[in-house]
Amino acid sequence: MMTNVQHVAANPPKKDVTIFQIPIGKLGLLSSLLMGGACGFIVFFATFFLAIVGMMIYDAATHTSMLNLDISYRYIAAPVGLLAMAISLTYLLTVWIRRKMSGAE
Numbered sequence: 173m174m175t176n177v178q179h180v181a182a183n184p185p186k187k188d189v190t191i192f193q194i195p196i197g198k199l200g201l202l203s204s205l206l207m208g209g210a211c212g213f214i215v216f217f218a219t220f221f222l223a224i225v226g227m228m229i230y231d232a233a234t235h236t237s238m239l240n241l242d243i244s245y246r247y248i249a250a251p252v253g254l255l256a257m258a259i260s261l262t263y264l265l266t267v268w269i270r271r272k273m274s275g276a277e
Contacts, residue, residue, distance in 0.1 A: 212257025220249035
């Protein structure tokens with residue numbers, strides 16, 4: 173007869189996929205899509221803010237008046253935000269598909 177300790181050692185519990193102790197592996201499809209979109213928006217706005225501040229510092233240091241917010245939006249923040257959204261959606265949907273294929277749900 174197997175004791176409880178031997179049973180646990182023979183069949184170790186599966187660890188859930190977590191990021192900062194948040195169980196990402198238990199998200200559904202809609203939750204994964206919302207989390208991926210939110211990650212893209214957060215990165216977009218943070219990058220947009222940093223790009224504006226960086227352009228202001230550059231303009232002050234070089235004594236030029238080339239501050240054009242279109243540059244920080246179109247060429248810096250939008251590509252970085254879209255890239256972050258694509259990476260997070262790819263990861264979250266991969267975790268969701270693996271869970272569905274393994275029959276864990």
